[in-house]
Amino acid sequence: MMSIRWRLFAILLVATGLIWLSAVVWLQYSAKAQIERVLDSRLAEAGQMVSSLLADRGLAEAVSTDAAGSLSLPDFRVFEGGLERQLHCQVWSLRGTLLGQSGAGPAARLGASEPGFSMTQMNGDRWRVYTVVNEELGVEIVVGESLAMRENLVADVRAGLLWPIVIIAPLLAFAIWLSVGRGLLPLGHFAAGLAIRSDNDLSPVATAPLPPEMRPVGAALNALLARLDGARRRERDFIAYAAHELKTPLAGIKTQAQVARAAPSGDVRRNALDRLTGAVDRTNRLVNQLLELARLEDGGADKSTAQPLGTIAQKVVWDLQDLAMARNLVVHVENEAAGSRADPVHLGLALRNVVENALNAAAAGTEVVITLSDTGIEVRDQGPGIDPADLPYVTQRFFTGTASKHKGSGLGLAITAAALNRIGWNLYFRTNAPQGQIVGLSRAN
Amino acid sequence: MRILIVEDDETLSDGLAAGLGLNGFLAEVTGTCADADMAFQNGCFAAVVLDVMLPDGSGLDLLTRWRKAGHHIPVILLTALDAVADRIAGLDHGADDYLGKPFDLDELAARLRAIGRRSEGRAEPVMRFGNLELDPAAHTAARGGQQIALSRREYTLLHALMERPGAIIGRPTLEDRLYGWQDGVESNALEVHIHKLRAKLGAGMIRTVRGIGYQLQKDAT
Numbered sequence: 001m002m003s004i005r006w007r008l009f010a011i012l013l014v015a016t017g018l019i020w021l022s023a024v025v026w027l028q029y030s031a032k033a034q035i036e037r038v039l040d041s042r043l044a045e046a047g048q049m050v051s052s053l054l055a056d057r058g059l060a061e062a063v064s065t066d067a068a069g070s071l072s073l074p075d076f077r078v079f080e081g082g083l084e085r086q087l088h089c090q091v092w093s094l095r096g097t098l099l100g101q102s103g104a105g106p107a108a109r110l111g112a113s114e115p116g117f118s119m120t121q122m123n124g125d126r127w128r129v130y131t132v133v134n135e136e137l138g139v140e141i142v143v144g145e146s147l148a149m150r151e152n153l154v155a156d157v158r159a160g161l162l163w164p165i166v167i168i169a170p171l172l173a174f175a176i177w178l179s180v181g182r183g184l185l186p187l188g189h190f191a192a193g194l195a196i197r198s199d200n201d202l203s204p205v206a207t208a209p210l211p212p213e214m215r216p217v218g219a220a221l222n223a224l225l226a227r228l229d230g231a232r233r234r235e236r237d238f239i240a241y242a243a244h245e246l247k248t249p250l251a252g253i254k255t256q257a258q259v260a261r262a263a264p265s266g267d268v269r270r271n272a273l274d275r276l277t278g279a280v281d282r283t284n285r286l287v288n289q290l291l292e293l294a295r296l297e298d299g300g301a302d303k304s305t306a307q308p309l310g311t312i313a314q315k316v317v318w319d320l321q322d323l324a325m326a327r328n329l330v331v332h333v334e335n336e337a338a339g340s341r342a343d344p345v346h347l348g349l350a351l352r353n354v355v356e357n358a359l360n361a362a363a364a365g366t367e368v369v370i371t372l373s374d375t376g377i378e379v380r381d382q383g384p385g386i387d388p389a390d391l392p393y394v395t396q397r398f399f400t401g402t403a404s405k406h407k408g409s410g411l412g413l414a415i416t417a418a419a420l421n422r423i424g425w426n427l428y429f430r431t432n433a434p435q436g437q438i439v440g441l442s443r444a445n
Numbered sequence: 446m447r448i449l450i451v452e453d454d455e456t457l458s459d460g461l462a463a464g465l466g467l468n469g470f471l472a473e474v475t476g477t478c479a480d481a482d483m484a485f486q487n488g489c490f491a492a493v494v495l496d497v498m499l500p501d502g503s504g505l506d507l508l509t510r511w512r513k514a515g516h517h518i519p520v521i522l523l524t525a526l527d528a529v530a531d532r533i534a535g536l537d538h539g540a541d542d543y544l545g546k547p548f549d550l551d552e553l554a555a556r557l558r559a560i561g562r563r564s565e566g567r568a569e570p571v572m573r574f575g576n577l578e579l580d581p582a583a584h585t586a587a588r589g590g591q592q593i594a595l596s597r598r599e600y601t602l603l604h605a606l607m608e609r610p611g612a613i614i615g616r617p618t619l620e621d622r623l624y625g626w627q628d629g630v631e632s633n634a635l636e637v638h639i640h641k642l643r644a645k646l647g648a649g650m651i652r653t654v655r656g657i658g659y660q661l662q663k664d665a666t
Contacts, residue, residue: 240526244526246525247525247545248452248496248525254550256460262464262467
């Protein structure tokens with residue numbers, strides 16, 4: 001893209017030039033029209049003047065008695081604004097004899113014999129002619145003026161307008177160039193201020209020194225910086241949590257392995273090895289969850305063919321049978337024949353994490369109910385429920401409720417939310433009466 | 446040495462308690478900042494092994510509170526974030542040492558012994574009193590160059606007595622060191638172990654101060 005400075009410069013220069021040029025054209029035409037009007041009336045006046053001079057009795061006698069039969073008229077010399085303007089006058093008899101003419105005029109007849117204005121061509125010159133017919137005297141008075149004179153006058157006017165442009169235009173261009181540059185100076189400072197920032201500096205830029213036109217840019221940039229900062233902080237938190245969640249079980253495994261090796265008694269060794277196995281299982285599950293999450297966020301999982309909700313729910317229940325039995329809980333699917341279908345991979349993953357949470361939270365001996373409907377799935381348990389203060393954060397990765405007794409990875413609902421998001425479903429939470437939690441998975445409309 | 450372990454991961458804290466026990470320490474385990482704070486105020490610990498990320502807050506904040514309250518207890522931080530900047534932040538919060546997860550159990554034990562030495566103002570790894578030597582790293586005792594075989598409890602008792610040689614160590618302190626709070630202590634259990642220790646070291650080395658405790662003394666015999 002063209003630089004703003006060049007663009008503004010070009011636009012201003014062209015616009016100024018066009019305005020000036022149209023002024024010149026307009027002035028030239030109006031000056032020409034005025035000049036023609038004034039000079040035409042002067043021409044007519046001159047014709048009438050000669051005619052009335054001839055009508056004067058004494059002069060008429062002189063004309064008729066002149067032996068030579070020729071009349072010598074003085075040259076009309078008109079001085080206007082320093083411009084010399086010449087009129088030429090001829091007097092013809094009505095029979096077509098040249099009775100007389102003013103000085104250095106052409107020998108041939110000027111113009112037509114009709115009275116009034118006309119144009120004629122003579123000796124390569126164009127003439128403006130005014131003819132007066134004096135019937136009384138039997139003469140025609142023809143007054144003419146070379147058009148070149150008029151054109152010179154107009155050209156002078158035009159030159160008078162154009163010269164200042166030629167002289168002033170470079171000055172104007174220079175002034176425009178400078179002022180545009182000056183006007184864009186805050187932009188330059190702004191850019192320079194951004195350029196010298198360190199990679200880690202996401203603090204807002206100062207918008208106060210910016211001109212009002214650029215403040216929205218500064219504000220938008222600040223909003224972007226704030227979002228970036230938030231994203232980076234979340235990323236940093238995620239890394240810290242992920243490191244903690246992965247390395248702590250590793251530390252546990254290593255410590256237990258070292259205990260097992262150094263254990264003096266079989267009991268201590270067996271306990272350490274049991275703990276070690278459990279820790280490996282838990283870590284494996286965490287790694288699987290992280291991989292699921294990464295795949296979901298990456299968008300790598302393919303859409304599979306839709307299956308009835310009942311089939312998906314049954315598979316989840318089947319997968320979690322061991323956990324339900326270990327906690328002495330019953331999982332019950334209601335309205336299993338609901339006609340609705342959905343993507344089994346994503347919905348299955350989402351539902352599995354919700355049901356698993358319910359199984360971990362539910363009071364022993366109670367029931368976890370999965371209700372299917374055309375609009376979605378609801379999972380109810382009779383556990384302590386989610387602390388309302390925690391609700392906004394439950395889908396954040398690695399968030400484990402501050403009061404929660406069961407220590408999960410904090411990834412379950414994050415996976416659920418991500419999986420539902422992939423298939424365009426929503427997640428919602430309600431309180432179960434008299435106690436417990438309802439987690440809903442609903443098809444977006 | 447009695448150690449307070451603040452770690453919420455059960456596998457790790459259980460392993461630490463067992464492993465440090467095998468290394469001759471007595472470890473108490475807590476899993477939250479609140480429990481840790483309570484245990485710290487109640488018990489007398491030689492050192493704290495503190496996890497940075499705890500379910501109810503940051504271990505660093507807890508450490509800052511302790512330091513502000515004027516506690517000088519040595520603290521080793523355990524954390525998953527062991528980049529240089531994190532180590533610096535940890536040490537600047539008042540930690541004495543820093544271990545990145547996963548760590549080596551023996552290294553943690555060695556660092557705890559080093560911390561113990563520093564807090565006792567002792568440069569030599571081996572503790573000496575007269576011709577009695579105690580090696581906390583190897584858990585061995587020797588008298589006049591002669592190795593003495595000690596059980597774990599006997600070793601713990603001797604270690605406690607040798608930390609401040611010549612001083613009278615109260616009964617509660619010794620019982621604390623032997624059992625922590627969870628085990629029920631039989632009234633004469635301490636006497637039993639002292640008796641066994643006397644049999645191995647020679648009767649004159651441990652003097653009973655009636656109603657107060659025990660004191661290590663230069664062998665009269």
